[in-house]
Amino acid sequence: MSNPLLEIKNLKTSFRIGEEYYAAVDDVSLTVNENEVLAIVGESGSGKSALAFSVMGLHNRAKIEGEILFKGNDIANLPPKKLNKIRGKELSMIFQDPLTALNPLMEVGRQIDEVLFLHNSKLPKAKRKEYIVELLERVEIPRPEHVYNQFPHELSGGMRQRVIIAIAIANQPELLIADEPTTALDVTIQAQILDLIRELKNDLNSGVILITHDLGVVAEMADRVAVMYAGQIVEVADVDMLFNNPQHPYTRSLLSSIPLLEDEQDRLHVIHGIVPSLKNLPREGCRFSARMPWIDDDVHEEHPELHEISPGHFVRCTCYKHFYFPEENKEDQSHDITQS
Numbered sequence: 001m002s003n004p005l006l007e008i009k010n011l012k013t014s015f016r017i018g019e020e021y022y023a024a025v026d027d028v029s030l031t032v033n034e035n036e037v038l039a040i041v042g043e044s045g046s047g048k049s050a051l052a053f054s055v056m057g058l059h060n061r062a063k064i065e066g067e068i069l070f071k072g073n074d075i076a077n078l079p080p081k082k083l084n085k086i087r088g089k090e091l092s093m094i095f096q097d098p099l100t101a102l103n104p105l106m107e108v109g110r111q112i113d114e115v116l117f118l119h120n121s122k123l124p125k126a127k128r129k130e131y132i133v134e135l136l137e138r139v140e141i142p143r144p145e146h147v148y149n150q151f152p153h154e155l156s157g158g159m160r161q162r163v164i165i166a167i168a169i170a171n172q173p174e175l176l177i178a179d180e181p182t183t184a185l186d187v188t189i190q191a192q193i194l195d196l197i198r199e200l201k202n203d204l205n206s207g208v209i210l211i212t213h214d215l216g217v218v219a220e221m222a223d224r225v226a227v228m229y230a231g232q233i234v235e236v237a238d239v240d241m242l243f244n245n246p247q248h249p250y251t252r253s254l255l256s257s258i259p260l261l262e263d264e265q266d267r268l269h270v271i272h273g274i275v276p277s278l279k280n281l282p283r284e285g286c287r288f289s290a291r292m293p294w295i296d297d298d299v300h301e302e303h304p305e306l307h308e309i310s311p312g313h314f315v316r317c318t319c320y321k322h323f324y325f326p327e328e329n330k331e332d333q334s335h336d337i338t339q340s
């Protein structure tokens, strides 16, 4: 049995808009084990980054409720001084956009050194430099001694992202959160960066939360997948189960939008619409129901819950049993009526 490194229990992250708080992450419970990649997928606005930032303690104006147990200790709402002891060390994050995550006025080596020094102040400067050059080599940056003294704008996008990874792994984190780590990169560089993250995970035995829109990346990297919609988890399963036997209408809609090479269907089934804005998120009943108006109201639960339909496979609401795509003929849907 794998060891839980992170246990998120009933997490609710709310932002203040005007006089009121609105939950962008609403009662989310998730576990990440050692040496495991948990992918979190969902459209823009579904709450993935809000979830990641809550774990990292980076939402200082948000209201955070619930528990975030990291190696058994609750780190939700830790005072900054205590949080700084683990953030950047045991807990680390690879940010989406290297240009905004790096300081444009500081040489690459010094930026890595800042993070290293924070948690290893006794290590002499020369030793730290040696280690940083090794780190740059580790993330496959050519001529690391030279890059040590370069500024971010002198590097390509792929190289900058490697620097971000070097910063994130400088203190050998036990939990690494990667928020869209390859979105801005071309496909070849993307594959190299993903290989790198996987290798580091294996070397350090770390848990990884991988946030992405890209289901190809999920298929390649994840052990388990959590699908998020409108602040909630709507489905969680092992990666193979999720791709081979998706159940929630939202998951099926996401997967239907990837063209298959040996596709037997002549068209993809698409559910139109977008995630509503935070203020307008439906808070009652099945949050996805508005995007599938052709499904009868009475098949939704009043208070939709996650049901374990097979070991480790959870689906929210019972509407999935009655779901069919609007382009399909309802009468042919007997294969969709699965066990509960």
Ligand SMILES: Nc1ncnc2c1ncn2[C@@H]1O[C@H](COP(=O)(O)OP(=O)(O)OP(=O)(O)O)[C@@H](O)[C@H]1O
Residues within 6 Å of the ligand: 015, 016, 024, 042, 043, 044, 045, 046, 047, 048, 049, 050, 051, 276, 277, 278
């Ligand atoms: N600081 C904030 N104040 C107010 N609302 C916020 C704040 N941060 C995020 N939100 C809102 O919370 C919701 C979830 O946002 P979040 O960035 O977590 O989504 P996401 O799934 O990560 O999207 P993307 O894939 O585009 O990054 C959105 O409606 C967003 O507008």
